[in-house]
Amino acid sequence: MQPEKKEHWEQLYKTKTPDQVSWTQENPKTSLDYIKASKLPKNAPLIDIGGGDSLLVDYLLDAGYSEITVLDISEQAIKRAQKRLGIAADKVTWIVSDILDFKPKRTYDLWHDRATFHFLTTVTEIEAYKNTVTQWVDSNMVLGVFSKEGPLKCSGLPITQYNLAELTACFSAAFEVVHAQTEDHSTPFNTLQNFQFAHLKKK
Numbered sequence: 001m002q003p004e005k006k007e008h009w010e011q012l013y014k015t016k017t018p019d020q021v022s023w024t025q026e027n028p029k030t031s032l033d034y035i036k037a038s039k040l041p042k043n044a045p046l047i048d049i050g051g052g053d054s055l056l057v058d059y060l061l062d063a064g065y066s067e068i069t070v071l072d073i074s075e076q077a078i079k080r081a082q083k084r085l086g087i088a089a090d091k092v093t094w095i096v097s098d099i100l101d102f103k104p105k106r107t108y109d110l111w112h113d114r115a116t117f118h119f120l121t122t123v124t125e126i127e128a129y130k131n132t133v134t135q136w137v138d139s140n141m142v143l144g145v146f147s148k149e150g151p152l153k154c155s156g157l158p159i160t161q162y163n164l165a166e167l168t169a170c171f172s173a174a175f176e177v178v179h180a181q182t183e184d185h186s187t188p189f190n191t192l193q194n195f196q197f198a199h200l201k202k203k
């Protein structure tokens, strides 16, 4: 449990609009490309970790995926996403939880995480995340984190930067990288943030 982190995110989603936060994307294209490249059936269970009020879930519903879960530490973020989706929100499973406390009740065919894993900065936290994905991800993991050319903080919080070798090594006990790329994300303030993306498959 990280109460100060939860409070940070609850405050953020109470006070900032999507055009006031750096990570907002109108179209999460890279994530969607990797998810579609996984060639999973449309009823495969997918989870977006730290989904916040990202539009990824909207695009996944539009693409016909029917077993989508969105997890976030912030209840405010989840409420915003639910409000935006309206009745379509009923088709999604919503979980308010710190990823470090998450005890899944099922396995997932695809685990997506853009800009949440990188907030874990201690060996203990990173090991806990690795143990969770090793146990609960059946096949695909799509990760987007700040690269070594990216910012050192996100939302004012320290993060861990990764290059591809480090990301590969981090998960190599159970996963291998099948595709990867770096990407400049253009923020709503017209600055650039360099991300390292990777699509990993369970060995």
Ligand SMILES: C[S@@+](CC[C@H](N)C(=O)[O-])C[C@H]1O[C@@H](n2cnc3c(N)ncnc32)[C@H](O)[C@@H]1O
Residues within 6 Å of the ligand: 005, 009, 023, 024, 025, 049, 050, 051, 052, 053, 054, 055, 071, 072, 073, 074, 077, 097, 098, 099, 100, 113, 114, 115, 116, 119, 154, 155
């Ligand atoms: C930088 S935002 C990225 C949001 C979204 N993934 C996107 O790409 O637009 C990070 C998100 O992770 C959530 N978050 C941060 N730490 C978390 C944690 N320990 N467990 C679960 N969610 C967390 C925040 O509330 C926030 O919604």
